[in-house]
Amino acid sequence: MxxxxxxLQLPAGKKLLELPASERQLIENVMRELRLQANDEADKAWKRRKGPMAAYWRAVATYARHIAHACSQRNVRGHK
Structure with missing residues (x-):
């Protein structure tokens, strides 16, 4: 990205960087899976003309992507 x-500007986001690489990898994998599933739900909602739900699921997908990306960053202790 x-x-x-x-x-990563938020205190909780900074805590992600403090986690061991193995834990961050698990979170990253779950968030990437969540992103795909949320995007699918957004597409379904849009096809049913449910705009607010489509927007909700797109937001979920976006936040999941941000979290996954944050987990993939090198932390201050040098873990990757």
Whole structure:
């Protein structure tokens, strides 16, 4: 991602970077799976003309992507 992840500016986002690499990898994998599933739900909602639910699921997908990306970053202790 070609930007500064806004989640990493929050105290809880910074705590993600403190986790061991193995734990961050697990969270990253779950968040990437959640992103795919949320995008599928958004597509279904849009096809049913349920705009608010489509927007909700797109937001879930976006936050999941941000969290996954944050988990993939090198932390201050040098873990990757």
């Amino acid at each position: 070609g930007y500064i992840n806004p989640l």
